[in-house]
Every structure is written in structure tokens, then in C-alpha cells.
Amino acid sequence: MEVSESQRQRWLKYGANVVVSSILVIALAAVVIYLASLRPRRIDTTAGGLYSLRPQTLSVIRDNSKPVKIVSLHKLPQPPRDATRDEMRAWEESNAEAAQRVQVLRDLLAEYRSKGRNIEVDAIDTLKEPAKEDALIREVEQELGL
């Protein structure tokens, strides 16, 4: 005589199946993502190859075994306080090139970080982030024993 499954048995049987298969699929996806990150294949679609590093630079970054921190210090003019919309627009227009240059620099630093395992990067706007600049100076002084 066949005994029908109770609700509890059904929950255990099918529920366990769902939980196990879901964990397996999530783990598989994590492994695939990890494996894809081990051998980065990047296509730089910009016309000027803005984010393509030279092979020499790449080999220096990859062969580096010690932790390195690259910090860019720049001064980007701050927007005028209590400016009208038109004044703000004019300010943006006159500083667009400088802002663009800082953006390219930040992107390039990000490329260095993505290519090297021991590379830490930061870009500090000394006018906007004076505390960060002070912290960096203290860090360098400590490092050099000054």
C-alpha cells in the first residue's frame, strides 16, 4: 500500500533540493566571476587609447612585489559661493578643461590599480580636501622617519 507524503516531508524533500541547487549555482557563478578576473581582457574603445598602458609600464606594475601607493595632488578651482546660475555656468565653462584633465588622471590611476595587485591609488584635491593632504604628509613623514 502506498503512503502519501505529508506536507512536512514534501517541504523537506523539495525545499532541501531548492536550497542545495541555489547554493551550487551561486557558488558556480562566484567561481566563474573570479576566474574571469584572473586574466583580465580589456578593450579600450577610446579613439586615442586613453586607458591603454604601455607594455613597459604594464610589466613594471605586474612585476612589482612590494606595496606601492601612488597619490596625485591637484588643485581644482572651487566654484564661487552664492553664484547665480549664469555665473556658475560661466565658471564651469572656464574650468571644464582642468576638470577633464583631473578626470583623465583619476581614470589612469584606476587603471594602474586594476592592473597591479600591490598598488593603491588616490587623487587628492588639495583645496577641497586639506585634511586628506595633511594626513598624507604625516604618513610620508612617518615613513621617512622625519
Add this chain to the structure above:
Amino acid sequence: MSRSVTIARRELASFFYSPIAYVAMALFLLLCGILFWDDFQPGQPVAMRTIFEWMVWVLVFVIPVLCMGLLAQEWSTGTFETLMTAPLSESDVVLGKFLGSLLFFVFMLAPTLLYVALLAMYGRPDLGPIFSGYVGILLVGGLFSAVGLFCSSLTRSQVVAAVTAVAVLFLITIVPWWAATRTPLAGFWRKVADQGVFTRYADFAKGIIDAGNVVFFVAVTGVFLFLTVKVVESRRWK
């Protein structure tokens, strides 16, 4: 696959009969238009990087609204049982609904090509980063649609589905980005923050197509679709 295509076609058509889909589409295009207009000024770079980055933020709120009814409405109206009397598997239904919402997203995105035309009229845009930006935004749209569909499968209430999807997208998109920019992270936590959707997408916006990022979006989308199939299947044995 052909059964999924049939469902996708039906789903796509139903979007065009839904006022909510039109409202979401109008809101998306309005916000993108304002952001583009703000960036489309003399002296600014002839590029779409800023608008692409903003699009992700807008989509965190728009896609859950589009996807909230995909399965929740079927549960609440009881039409899912009718649908399952057809020779379809749960995977066919989930894949069909996903493709339908993705196609509607493509329709929603298509008018933004006008921005490319405007940039080409007034300047000489670099088309490479624009292409990679669109590739990235399609992958983001796919992932967000999969999350929206998964959240819609969990409940009968469309509002609950939308709120849950926004919360999940907020958690995987905005929180990691916020953590990485507000606090100096290093080592393990830096790697965790780098797995955020926005951080992964940023490369596409600036003009880089990274195979690792493509794999990330496809894999995570696949995981959410798999989980959705499991939730739909569970309705049988619960």
C-alpha cells in the same frame, strides 16, 4: 526557446497596454533629458559618460516599477495556473517574461540615441565610449530586470515587489559605491566594494569593455533568473 519567445512577445505587447510602463518610460526619458541638457553646454566634453552614469541611478528606481507586475500580477489574479495549463515549463515562462521586459527596456532606451545625433551635429564625439556605454547599460538593464522579476515572483503585491526590488538594487548598486567613495577601504573590503554594480559599470561608461565585467553581469543575471525559476516551481509543492 520558441515558447519563451512567444511569452516574450505577449509580455512586450502587454507593456504597451500598461499605463504604468508609459509613466516609467516617460519618467526615465524626462530625467535623462534633463541630465543631458545640463551636460550639453559649451566647453563640456562631447561625450555621454555623465549621462550613462546617471542612467544607472535612474534605473534603480524605474526598472522595479516596470517589472513589479511580471509575476506578482499573475499570482494575484490567478492567471498563472491558466498559463501553466499550456505546454510550457516554468523556465519558459521566466525566460519569456525576462526577454519581454528586456525588449521593452531596449525600446525605452532607443530614444536616447537622439543624444548621440545631437552630439554629432554640434561636435565630434568619440563613438567608442558611446558604444561601450550602451553595451554596459544593456547589461545593467538585464541584471536589474532579472532582480525585478525575482522580487515579483516572491509576492502577490506589486507594490511590495517594487519596494523589495529597489531595496535589493540599492544594496548591490549604490551601497558599495557609497562605501568605496566615503571611506578609505583596503584589502578584502575594497574587493567587496569593487563587486558593486556601479563600480563594475563605470568601466563601460568611460569606454572600456572588460571581459570580467561582462561575465559578472551575465552570471549575476543568470543567478537571479535561476532563483526565480526555483520560486515559481515551489508554488507546485508548497
